[in-house]
Amino acid sequence: MKDAILRFAEHYNYVVTIFLMVAGLYIVIARGNMIKKLIGLSIFQTSVYLLYVSPAKIIGGTAPILDPAYKIYANPLPHVLILTAIVVGVAVLALGLALVVRIHEAYGTIEEDEIFARETDE
Amino acid sequence: MELLINTALLTLLAAVTIGIARQRNLFGAIILAGIYSFLMASLLILLDAVDVAMTEASVGAGVSTVFLLAALHLTRSLEQKSMKTPVVPLFVALCVGAALVWGTVGLSPFGTPDAPIHQHVAPTYLTNVVKDSGVPNVVTAILADYRGFDTLGETVVIFTGGIGVMLLLRGSGRKRREEREGAEGKAGAKSENEA
Amino acid sequence: MRLDVVLRIGTKLVLPFMLLFALYVQFHGEYGPGGGFQAGVIAAGMVILYALVFGVARAKLIAPQRLVEFMVPLGVLIYAGTGVVTMLLGQNFLDYDVLDHTARHGRERGIFWVEIGVLVTVASTMIAIFYAFVERGR
Numbered sequence: 001m002k003d004a005i006l007r008f009a010e011h012y013n014y015v016v017t018i019f020l021m022v023a024g025l026y027i028v029i030a031r032g033n034m035i036k037k038l039i040g041l042s043i044f045q046t047s048v049y050l051l052y053v054s055p056a057k058i059i060g061g062t063a064p065i066l067d068p069a070y071k072i073y074a075n076p077l078p079h080v081l082i083l084t085a086i087v088v089g090v091a092v093l094a095l096g097l098a099l100v101v102r103i104h105e106a107y108g109t110i111e112e113d114e115i116f117a118r119e120t121d122e
Numbered sequence: 123m124e125l126l127i128n129t130a131l132l133t134l135l136a137a138v139t140i141g142i143a144r145q146r147n148l149f150g151a152i153i154l155a156g157i158y159s160f161l162m163a164s165l166l167i168l169l170d171a172v173d174v175a176m177t178e179a180s181v182g183a184g185v186s187t188v189f190l191l192a193a194l195h196l197t198r199s200l201e202q203k204s205m206k207t208p209v210v211p212l213f214v215a216l217c218v219g220a221a222l223v224w225g226t227v228g229l230s231p232f233g234t235p236d237a238p239i240h241q242h243v244a245p246t247y248l249t250n251v252v253k254d255s256g257v258p259n260v261v262t263a264i265l266a267d268y269r270g271f272d273t274l275g276e277t278v279v280i281f282t283g284g285i286g287v288m289l290l291l292r293g294s295g296r297k298r299r300e301e302r303e304g305a306e307g308k309a310g311a312k313s314e315n316e317a
Numbered sequence: 318m319r320l321d322v323v324l325r326i327g328t329k330l331v332l333p334f335m336l337l338f339a340l341y342v343q344f345h346g347e348y349g350p351g352g353g354f355q356a357g358v359i360a361a362g363m364v365i366l367y368a369l370v371f372g373v374a375r376a377k378l379i380a381p382q383r384l385v386e387f388m389v390p391l392g393v394l395i396y397a398g399t400g401v402v403t404m405l406l407g408q409n410f411l412d413y414d415v416l417d418h419t420a421r422h423g424r425e426r427g428i429f430w431v432e433i434g435v436l437v438t439v440a441s442t443m444i445a446i447f448y449a450f451v452e453r454g455r
Binding site: 172173175176177180181184185188189192193195196253254255256257258259261262263265266267270271273274277278280281283284285287288290291292293297 | 411
């Protein structure tokens with residue numbers, strides 16, 4: 001039991017990452033409003049950043065900027081990958097929002113249920 | 123002390139996410155998303171990822187909130203509709219969560235220096251960067267020098283995103299569209315009268 | 318007296334420092350945290366803040382729409398152009414060693430130009446997307 005609690009404490013970063021991922025996924029599937037879905041998608045993406053950057057930290061190390069006073073540095077490779085991912089994420093968000101604006105102009109609403117009802121009526 | 127702040131920030135992140143899921147007012151949800159990005163940036167500084175934290179703070183809490191508010195203003199939607207309790211999505215999400223928990227059980231504990239991730243490529247970069255380019259910020263050196271192709275692809279992705287938004291949204295503004303539809307409606311009525 | 322005096326005066330005080338900070342982050346990205354992306358977003362944030370407080374018409378005086386839309390592909394051109402220059406000088410694509418008399422200085426110069434390309438594209442794309450959203454609504 002004590003072993004399980006210790007494991008949980010050591011993996012707390014990953015537990016919260018998985019919670020954020022699941023919460024983002026839930027918002028995307030379960031909510032009907034399109035802007036809410038895009039916010040959920042962005043929460044999902046941010047949790048992936050946490051998933052990549054958490055293993056890169058070394059306790060007792062410092063940021064990966066070389067300096068004669070420090071010996072241990074955090075792993076710089078996941079930082080590079082996540083830098084790309086963040087900017088790609090904002091491009092995706094901007095495109096998604098542009099599509100939502102056009103959908104609103106075409107249908108008058110951005111609720112998923114109302115759009116489906118309108119589509120099946122026609 | 124660091125681990126205590128780490129735990130506190132992670133718990134706050136989870137609480138804000140529950141707030142976003144339950145918040146029906148969209149304006150409130152967007153502001154909570156900005157708070158979420160800010161907390162994520164603070165957590166990233168604690169994890170020694172300073173470049174990533176600066177990017178997340180400026181992009182997530184800055185530009186992202188502006189775009190969301192602009193889209194909210196254009197779609198004029200204020201509150202979400204009320205919904206029935208969605209059982210199937212909750213079940214699917216919990217199944218995915220259980221699978222992920224089972225997958226991360228085998229990861230090394232947080233912060234150990236002898237995890238497999240630190241063994242192969244990263245020490246090579248850390249030792250060679252001063253000799254190769256003389257740039258102390260290893261992340262910038264990897265981004266622009268060792269992995270320059272990826273950054274070229276990323277710049278093209280941002281460019282494509284900007285072009286896509288301009289294609290979708292540059293065109294007539296609302297006043298000109300309404301005038302055009304009004305003129306078309308009048309022209310249609312006139313031709314009906316004449317016919 | 319208008320009610321938004323504090324906002325206007327505060328913005329006027331902060332804006333030049335935002336631009337200065339963006340340039341600082343760009344050029345010191347090699348010695349501290351920073352680089353092209355962060356600097357581009359901070360520079361775009363300056364124009365967006367000016368547009369939010371003073372109106373889009375005033376913001377388009379300092380960042381005209383055609384100039385911003387011209388700068389969007391210009392950054393990609395600078396980045397790919399650095400690679401083509403290295404190819405014309407005899408090496409592979411994006412091999413910065415030939416850009417200067419030693420390999421080390423060549424790489425520093427290559428990193429500098431590549432980050433300029435990233436700054437130009439990111440800043441102009443964010444401003445162009447903002448203008449596109451605003452123009453749709455009027």
